[in-house]
Amino acid sequence: MSKNLSQLARRKGVEHTLFQELVLDKNSQSVQARKKLAKAFLVGEAIVHGTASFYDFIDGENANKKAYVCNGSSCLCAGTQDKVKSSLEQQLGKNEIGHVTCLGRCAENAAFQIAGENFSGKDIDAISNIIEQTKSDNLQALSKEHYHVATTLAEPILTAELNNVERYYQAFFTFIENSTPEQLLEKITESGLRGRGGAGFPTGFKWQSCRDVKGDEKYIVCNADEGDAGAYSDRYLLEQRPHFVLFGMLMAGYLAGANTGILYIRNEYPEAIRVTQQAIELFKKLTSHSLLAINWNFTFKIIKGAGAYICGEETALLRSIEGQRPVVSVRPPFPTQSGLFGCPTVLNNVETFASIHWILSDEDNRFKALGNGKSTGSKLISLDSCVVKPGIYEVAMGTPLVDVIELAGGFSKSLKALQIGGPLGGVVPLDKIPELTIDFESFAQAGFLLGHASIIGIPTETKMIKYIEHIFEFTAAESCGKCYPCSLGSVRGKEMVSNAIDGKSMIDQTLLSDLLETMQLGSLCALGGGVPLPIKNILQYFAGEIAPFIIEKNVLGKKAQNKIVQAGEQS
Numbered sequence: 001m002s003k004n005l006s007q008l009a010r011r012k013g014v015e016h017t018l019f020q021e022l023v024l025d026k027n028s029q030s031v032q033a034r035k036k037l038a039k040a041f042l043v044g045e046a047i048v049h050g051t052a053s054f055y056d057f058i059d060g061e062n063a064n065k066k067a068y069v070c071n072g073s074s075c076l077c078a079g080t081q082d083k084v085k086s087s088l089e090q091q092l093g094k095n096e097i098g099h100v101t102c103l104g105r106c107a108e109n110a111a112f113q114i115a116g117e118n119f120s121g122k123d124i125d126a127i128s129n130i131i132e133q134t135k136s137d138n139l140q141a142l143s144k145e146h147y148h149v150a151t152t153l154a155e156p157i158l159t160a161e162l163n164n165v166e167r168y169y170q171a172f173f174t175f176i177e178n179s180t181p182e183q184l185l186e187k188i189t190e191s192g193l194r195g196r197g198g199a200g201f202p203t204g205f206k207w208q209s210c211r212d213v214k215g216d217e218k219y220i221v222c223n224a225d226e227g228d229a230g231a232y233s234d235r236y237l238l239e240q241r242p243h244f245v246l247f248g249m250l251m252a253g254y255l256a257g258a259n260t261g262i263l264y265i266r267n268e269y270p271e272a273i274r275v276t277q278q279a280i281e282l283f284k285k286l287t288s289h290s291l292l293a294i295n296w297n298f299t300f301k302i303i304k305g306a307g308a309y310i311c312g313e314e315t316a317l318l319r320s321i322e323g324q325r326p327v328v329s330v331r332p333p334f335p336t337q338s339g340l341f342g343c344p345t346v347l348n349n350v351e352t353f354a355s356i357h358w359i360l361s362d363e364d365n366r367f368k369a370l371g372n373g374k375s376t377g378s379k380l381i382s383l384d385s386c387v388v389k390p391g392i393y394e395v396a397m398g399t400p401l402v403d404v405i406e407l408a409g410g411f412s413k414s415l416k417a418l419q420i421g422g423p424l425g426g427v428v429p430l431d432k433i434p435e436l437t438i439d440f441e442s443f444a445q446a447g448f449l450l451g452h453a454s455i456i457g458i459p460t461e462t463k464m465i466k467y468i469e470h471i472f473e474f475t476a477a478e479s480c481g482k483c484y485p486c487s488l489g490s491v492r493g494k495e496m497v498s499n500a501i502d503g504k505s506m507i508d509q510t511l512l513s514d515l516l517e518t519m520q521l522g523s524l525c526a527l528g529g530g531v532p533l534p535i536k537n538i539l540q541y542f543a544g545e546i547a548p549f550i551i552e553k554n555v556l557g558k559k560a561q562n563k564i565v566q567a568g569e570q571s
């Protein structure tokens with residue numbers, strides 16, 4: 001992606017970005033509005049159009065609908081969405097209903113959004129009342145949900161109550177008075193904290209490398225795009241513990257040398273955006289004098305997403321903020337070297353930031369002691385309605401997966417597998433559950449992925465061939481288009497599976513396995529590169545169920561194969 005465009009976007013800074021203009025202006029679809037924006041931001045009209053056309057909620061057939069039906073994997077598995085869709089269509093008309101993946105209401109399912117507010121569970125039964133209230137101030141109050149929050153930790157880290165916000169922020173000034181930045185960074189590194197966004201990159205190392213890079217301006221970016229269906233632990237933190245997140249960003253700013261913190265929050269989370277904005281106001285009120293006294297400043301800004309899963313990938317997210325088409329960039333350079341607007345940037349997941357206060361407050365490095373080898377501290381797990389008590393569970397890294405399921409009351413229905421870690425996470429058959437503990441290593445060794453640690457139950461009656469189709473379809477819809485293995489591979493994969501389901505043609509085993517290999521090895525990022533994992537898991541563990549759809553064909557035919565062998569021998 002163009003380095004020049006990143007630097008040009010910097011002219012207006014984060015306060016005024018092309019992307020936010022497009023998101024916030026309801027008329028931004030008009031040609032006139034686009035021309036005006038191009039002029040205001042001194043970019044070509046094609047740039048404005050290229051950006052706008054990428055997003056589900058700005059352009060295209062899914063934009064500006066009255067209601068959106070969640071089509072994430074959890075709602076799909078729960079089988080609730082046909083009723084939601086038909087009820088909404090009856091009330092509002094077919095053309096007024098769009099789709100969204102995912103609203104994070106996976107504990108209750110039957111999720112939908114109307115007039116910018118989210119609903120789930122039994123809400124669909126009261127749809128007439130909800131529609132009546134869309135123009136009143138009561139709509140927010142109707143948008144209630146219930147999920148369990150529990151922990152096995154004697155002293156919780158992420159689910160702890162926060163009773164005194166002022167004292168909580170006061171700790172920042174105590175830390176920086178009593179310790180040097182090097183000592184604080186050392187403590188974070190020593191804790192063994194690894195990024196909770198999926199890749200598990202060591203946080204202390206990331207912050208140190210940004211600190212080491214020279215730059216007149218640096219940024220701290222919180223990745224709150226939580227696009228994995230089934231995941232809502234980041235939403236929990238933003239809605240229930242926003243100061244934990246803000247504190248981590250503040251400390252990252254101080255240690256890396258940045259004065260601006262940006263929270264990129266998905267548009268599908270209206271409550272998280274509201275609560276975090278209120279928390280920012282309180283932060284300002286409580287800390288402005290003390291910050292002035294140390295002659296240092298840190299400001300927060302929320303950027304709302306616009307419905308693109310790939311914007312969770314760090315380089316796409318940064319391009320999105322800049323107002324460029326959010327296509328994945330090749331790394332290096334890494335964001336710590338050249339991130340937002342080409343400036344050194346620390347980008348972390350919500351949960352990663354939320355652990356920082358606890359780590360720095362702890363005298364005895366209990367964070368490290370809590371974990372399991374290279375995976376330290378605690379982890380939030382989000383469980384969907386497949387368990388008796390769906391909700392957010394905080395457990396020490398290394399906790400057996402069976403214990404987590406037991407804590408959540410066991411399964412609520414008959415299941416055949418779990419998908420853990422979002423659409424790119426592994427599909428774990430039930431008999432493999434006892435082998436897994438909640439840590440990066442255990443999952444990787446068993447051929448799965450901890451990822452964001454969201455858990456979706458796949459019911460016994462779900463057809464695995466349909467689930468493969470769903471995964472390919474999701475990837476095809478969300479691919480950024482930068483590389484062929486993913487952008488073409490996911491579409492061809494979906495076609496192959498759909499044709500088999502429709503009885504048009506069997507899946508060619510060799511072709512499918514070549515396709516998966518190409519995607520895994522040849523994709524630029526973990527969207528195309530990651531999607532083969534759950535599909536391979538299904539092919540391995542549910543081979544019997546898939547067998548009627550798959551055949552070992554000789555794709556090229558004997559003659560062509562002989563030619564290839566001969567050509568190989570001659571060269």
Ligand SMILES: Cc1cc2nc3c(=O)[nH]c(=O)nc-3n(C[C@H](O)[C@H](O)[C@H](O)COP(=O)(O)O)c2cc1C
Nearest residue numbers: 195196197223225226227312313314348349352526
């Ligand atoms: C397709 C894709 C989607 C991603 N979505 C998210 C996301 O929603 N939230 C997140 O924190 N990280 C997501 N990531 C990982 C980020 O690129 C990045 O590694 C992470 O935010 C870094 O923060 P951490 O070090 O605290 O984990 C995604 C990666 C890919 C490839």
Ligand code: SF4
Nearest residue numbers: 480482483486525528
């Ligand atoms: S793998 Fe897919 S999402 Fe990632 S860069 Fe390639 S096309 Fe884009």
